[in-house]
Amino acid sequence: MEDSVRSKILIFGGTGYIGKYMVKASIKLGHETFVYTRPLTPQSNQNKVNLHKEFQSMGVTIVQGELEEHEKLVDTLRRVDVVISALPFPQVPDQIHIVEAIKVAGNIKRFLPSEFGVEEDRVKGLPPFEACLEKKRKIRRAVEEAGIPYTYVSANCFAAYFVNYLLRPHDQDREDIVVYGSGEAKVLLNYEEDVAEYTIKVANDPRTCNRIVIYRMPKNILSQLELISLWEKKTGRNFKRIHVPGEELVKLSETLPHPDNVPVSVLHSIFVKGVLLNFELRENDLEASCLYPDHDYTTIDQLLDVFLVNPPKPASAAF
Numbered sequence: 001m002e003d004s005v006r007s008k009i010l011i012f013g014g015t016g017y018i019g020k021y022m023v024k025a026s027i028k029l030g031h032e033t034f035v036y037t038r039p040l041t042p043q044s045n046q047n048k049v050n051l052h053k054e055f056q057s058m059g060v061t062i063v064q065g066e067l068e069e070h071e072k073l074v075d076t077l078r079r080v081d082v083v084i085s086a087l088p089f090p091q092v093p094d095q096i097h098i099v100e101a102i103k104v105a106g107n108i109k110r111f112l113p114s115e116f117g118v119e120e121d122r123v124k125g126l127p128p129f130e131a132c133l134e135k136k137r138k139i140r141r142a143v144e145e146a147g148i149p150y151t152y153v154s155a156n157c158f159a160a161y162f163v164n165y166l167l168r169p170h171d172q173d174r175e176d177i178v179v180y181g182s183g184e185a186k187v188l189l190n191y192e193e194d195v196a197e198y199t200i201k202v203a204n205d206p207r208t209c210n211r212i213v214i215y216r217m218p219k220n221i222l223s224q225l226e227l228i229s230l231w232e233k234k235t236g237r238n239f240k241r242i243h244v245p246g247e248e249l250v251k252l253s254e255t256l257p258h259p260d261n262v263p264v265s266v267l268h269s270i271f272v273k274g275v276l277l278n279f280e281l282r283e284n285d286l287e288a289s290c291l292y293p294d295h296d297y298t299t300i301d302q303l304l305d306v307f308l309v310n311p312p313k314p315a316s317a318a319f
């Protein structure tokens with residue numbers, strides 16, 4: 001795909017948390033952009049209606065349909081070159097409908113399934129997290145079996161999402177911060193705008209075809225304790241650290257009902273076990289900041305400066 005002939009990109013889940021960033025990045029980078037979204041109804045949430053209008057004003061083509069509408073999917077796929085799925089975790093298995101439609105359409109140059117987290121073929125979590133990873137792995141295997149050109153993206157932690165969850169910057173009265181395990185495991189916090197922009201670049205890059213791309217930006221590697229110290233320096237405040245031992249997370253993963261047992265298992269893998277960085281990149285792996293050295297990504301230090309002046313809304317219920 002030459003830069004002068006920019007690919008047309010179809011995004012599933014484009015109205016969602018990370019999907020919105022992807023749609024904006026796709027438009028910013030000059031791609032004709034399509035979003036496949038469930039139909040609006042009189043009961044649709046006003047925010048969703050407004051988002052559709054915003055997308056339309058940006059020039060996005062919105063296709064309303066269900067994942068089960070095979071003909072509509074095939075027709076939509078035939079209008080584009082590249083497909084990015086940002087469907088939420090519960091809909092990961094439903095991506096098989098996209099895989100089937102891509103096989104029939106026959107024109108798709110690249111498919112990025114909904115991943116954007118840990119490198120699931122090299123990470124093993126507690127059983128509730130492992131079950132989630134297994135669903136994502138199954139889609140990988142279906143894509144490979146179908147011979148669809150793919151790129152798998154391991155974006156690691158979304159920075160705004162996790163900083164918001166860990167530090168709760170909007171809460172000015174807060175005196176303590178929860179630390180998972182010892183707080184010393186290194187993690188990777190990558191800002192959502194960068195995740196989205198790298199993903200659009202990756203989806204169109206001949207170097208990334210049938211490869212795994214890991215977003216391991218060097219300035220975004222730090223431990224929870226380092227993150228808290230950095231925040232203390234910026235805010236001029238001191239926070240009491242409340243440690244939740246790893247064993248307590250294990251126990252909660254065994255006793256909480258599904259799906260509440262999933263977030264504690266994810267926290268255990270990332271913050272206690274340090275799974276984001278406990279493997280070396282292989283010769284075949286690609287790393288985003290190396291692929292695109294000209295992209296000036298937002299560092300975690302810079303993101304905290306933004307949150308200091310403009311704290312994000314309270315964290316959503318996911319964790």
Ligand SMILES: NC(=O)c1ccc[n+]([C@@H]2O[C@H](COP(=O)([O-])OP(=O)(O)OC[C@H]3O[C@@H](n4cnc5c(N)ncnc54)[C@H](OP(=O)(O)O)[C@@H]3O)[C@@H](O)[C@H]2O)c1
Nearest residue numbers: 013015016017018037038086088114115116117156157158
């Ligand atoms: N690395 C990280 O830190 C991190 C954090 C969060 C998520 N993730 C990953 O990022 C990916 C996207 O997650 P997200 O949280 O951004 O998704 P999300 O916001 O929960 O949902 C994305 C969109 O999917 C569509 N959708 C929701 N329910 C659906 C259903 N029942 N059937 C069909 N479509 C449905 C909706 O779009 P319409 O209403 O327009 O159809 C929704 O806006 C997932 O793979 C997730 O695991 C990673």
